[in-house]
Amino acid sequence: MTNAVLTRVENRIGFIKLNRPEKRNALGPELISSLHQAFKEMDQNSEVKVIVLEAEGKAFCAGADLAYLQELQGNSYSKNLEDSLHLKDLLTLIYNMPKVVIAKVQGHALAGGCGLVTVCDFAFSVPNALFGYTEVRIGFVPALVSVFLSEQIGIAKTQELLLSGELISAAKAAELGLITEVCHDEFLEKGVMDFATKLIAQNSGFSMSATKTLLRSLNRDAREKSLLHASEVNAKSRSHEDCIKGISAFLNKTNPSW
Numbered sequence: 001m002t003n004a005v006l007t008r009v010e011n012r013i014g015f016i017k018l019n020r021p022e023k024r025n026a027l028g029p030e031l032i033s034s035l036h037q038a039f040k041e042m043d044q045n046s047e048v049k050v051i052v053l054e055a056e057g058k059a060f061c062a063g064a065d066l067a068y069l070q071e072l073q074g075n076s077y078s079k080n081l082e083d084s085l086h087l088k089d090l091l092t093l094i095y096n097m098p099k100v101v102i103a104k105v106q107g108h109a110l111a112g113g114c115g116l117v118t119v120c121d122f123a124f125s126v127p128n129a130l131f132g133y134t135e136v137r138i139g140f141v142p143a144l145v146s147v148f149l150s151e152q153i154g155i156a157k158t159q160e161l162l163l164s165g166e167l168i169s170a171a172k173a174a175e176l177g178l179i180t181e182v183c184h185d186e187f188l189e190k191g192v193m194d195f196a197t198k199l200i201a202q203n204s205g206f207s208m209s210a211t212k213t214l215l216r217s218l219n220r221d222a223r224e225k226s227l228l229h230a231s232e233v234n235a236k237s238r239s240h241e242d243c244i245k246g247i248s249a250f251l252n253k254t255n256p257s258w
């Protein structure tokens, strides 16, 4: 594994840290592969009962790596699909992880980065964290995230967030059920640790895992089908001129005009 992701295990808690702060932890292929490997390792480690997903730096995660996606432009649909399935497999792995996963969020969690929060079982954040499915602002389709988010908060609220692309505060995210709790800055670490420690001390690992597996079995076939379709939509939308414009505008620090 590269140092795009850092891992450690303490007191039966497995910590997985996104470590690409200079690019706001944007999900490039290396980071996605490293996260995949880290989650698999934590799953197989019998010492680990609860997993915490955290991030280095100012932002939790700025979503898909737009510089990398720009490099992929002009590539075949099948290469784009392969790439999109890579992210789908990561989100699905986290979502289906038999162990409880808690996200610890500071700064921005945007687009695919907000999707990462969505596939965790619990999320704690500081008050000034910002959440948003901002794909539509850069000519993308929030395809993969739509599947998980609609399961989590219902179709009406999902539609509101995905079509507006608005950033929402931590308080609003908690109100919508997107995150579990907002903690004052200095208590975020303690809030997450206390919660994880309580789960470990109080609950049977077997029961939590069996409950989660049962919950994930609900609508599994429909979800898998939707995720495959979403990956195809994602791959196709990358060659749309709006997406090409949106990526280029972001990287050139300008605003796209549609």
Ligand SMILES: C/C(=C\C(=O)SCCNC(=O)CCNC(=O)[C@H](O)C(C)(C)COP(=O)(O)OP(=O)(O)OC[C@H]1O[C@@H](n2cnc3c(N)ncnc32)[C@H](O)[C@@H]1OP(=O)(O)O)CC(=O)O
Residues within 6 Å of the ligand: 022, 023, 024, 026, 027, 058, 059, 061, 062, 063, 064, 065, 066, 067, 068, 087, 108, 110, 111, 112, 113, 115, 134, 135, 138, 140, 141, 142, 143, 144, 145, 146, 234, 250, 251
């Ligand atoms: C999963 C699916 C789709 C997606 O996820 S599409 C991705 C959409 N994401 C965005 O539009 C977010 C883009 N980032 C930002 O808006 C901002 O960076 C920020 C997160 C609000 C942080 O702002 P801040 O001012 O703190 O930092 P900078 O903007 O100066 O960024 C620093 C540095 O990092 C680079 N960077 C940031 N985000 C990305 C990114 N997503 N990809 C690549 N690079 C990124 C930025 O370019 C800067 O680099 P420099 O070299 O230093 O200029 C599809 C689905 O849902 O299905």
